[in-house]
Amino acid sequence: MTDQKFQTYELGDFALQSGITLADAKLAYRTFGTLNADKSNAILYPTWYSGFIENNEWLIGEGMGLDPNKYFIVVPALFGNGESSSPNNVGLAQSGPRFPKVTMYDNVRAQHTFITEHFGIEHLRLVVGWSMGAGQTYQWGVSYPDMMDGLLPFCGSTRTSPNNFVFLEAVRAAIMTDAAWEDGWYTSPPNKGLRAVGRVYAGWGLSAAFYWDEVWRDFGFTSLEDFLVRYWEGHFLGRDANCLLVLADTWQTANVGNTPGCDGDLEKALARIKAPLIQMPGHEDRYFAPEEDQWAGQFIKGSEFRPIPGVWGHFAGIGMNPVDTAFIDKAVKDLLGDD
């Protein structure tokens, strides 16, 4: 990533839910399209685990639901993604393993501060996001229920399930097993650990059918090993280990029930959501199971359950396969009332 790919908003010292203050907090973002005069065409589209801002762009485009000719689309980056304030880009005191824990609630509060203070946006047409982006979408609905016309969390959850938590324990263990990680005090990347994260993730991100059908061949990979090395290991070698651990913590502790005022009560938190919401799990998602959405959906007024068919599992939401992209795009348009 170069600085040209995103801009930065200065939040200043930002008090986190944990009681720690993130000093000189910065929110990285990119916008697509133009905010209209009455500021009524804004859409928020936050990032996901290990995702950079640019990794969200596949769902944005002329003729798509997220059309920059009509809407002002803001993509804010998660704390810890390496673009917003992160272990590898903050001042020395809070760098590396001393970077504070950040919650979903913290991320969404920072995004709210940013769009209201920087752009004067008081209303959103839509909040939409994949995976941890879906988690932020739910959090937006709970934290600021009067602020949006629609919510589209795809392949995500309101609260991280124990199953998902256990998967992330494997991701963390992969990094922490590498002696080069040095409890986070590494001066060069723990590449063995990052490669191991790729091998752990490979089995979880996609379905059994994806591998059975060798769908990876459609993307130019010449063998399963080629796919594991160039795609999976390659992706995580491009990320910072401490960033991955900060994001994993945000994910593992995610629970909209922990929004202040909700007393840790998830059902109470979900009852706050007012905007029409489409829950869109991947049919064979291994860590965000459709059943979890169905369970949470009981407590959300006006929610629709619309799973993404097919063999992509969680990665239905990554933008690599046109069929799933069209399916998600249709839901964006439905919520926006566009055709």
Add this chain to the structure above:
Amino acid sequence: MTDQKFQTYELGDFALQSGITLADAKLAYRTFGTLNADKSNAILYPTWYSGFIENNEWLIGEGMGLDPNKYFIVVPALFGNGESSSPNNVGLAQSGPRFPKVTMYDNVRAQHTFITEHFGIEHLRLVVGWSMGAGQTYQWGVSYPDMMDGLLPFCGSTRTSPNNFVFLEAVRAAIMTDAAWEDGWYTSPPNKGLRAVGRVYAGWGLSAAFYWDEVWRDFGFTSLEDFLVRYWEGHFLGRDANCLLVLADTWQTANVGNTPGCDGDLEKALARIKAPLIQMPGHEDRYFAPEEDQWAGQFIKGSEFRPIPGVWGHFAGIGMNPVDTAFIDKAVKDLLGDD
């Protein structure tokens, strides 16, 4: 394990499918019950990945299908399990990372040599096994189709699926990421890597519902972390890293189509099977999917598909939950014609 828990059969120098000869090969085994005079009451029940012989005992007992009062039950251990010839118990030349690759076919051929030469057994009432034990059960049906009255592979496959292969890549990576592994030349155990194997396995072995319902509480674990440390990490800390890698290789390369004479043709191999066979996948098994059994079942004459219901996933077959144990035991009795 102490020597008292199993006996050892000397195979001598044993030529493997790879072209390497395993010198002074030893097959560890334990028997339950008494072989009758006409040698017509023998049952074979091989071990599984990281399993010791004693870990098979839960399915054996008075009044159960595998009743030692009626049957002579032989439990042979896989090469590489730490009891049969393994990286940590052979002569120096083939020890540690120099232990040869062993196939499912090799294991079954060794077991055949053992029971025919040592006991004079020419016929088996049943071959039954869990997980890699199920793989050996299928291999028995293909290698020696005229030798048994029934086959009960539970939670296993005829050929390791790519999905399963990828899961095992994560297991391997967990070990190999630990610098203490030293490419297999460790002199003390790579415990960080073995613990990481536990965290990787935890998510795969059980279903999302198992964790959602906190079924681990039924076994005295006081938190999810307690379960991860004492059960999962504890199990793999008790195993040798090179053994786990040898067994992973046997598993990853498993394919009854590679039986000599089958020309790598899986369907041709499956058509060899003659004995009645019950395929018994775990309903929510994450690495041996029921769909795989259904696919393979098309090519096996007289196979019945009877999935194990419930939330235990792959671990339906580990003997910890009485309901699943009773379900499996019923199939043992059905195949034996007992009530």
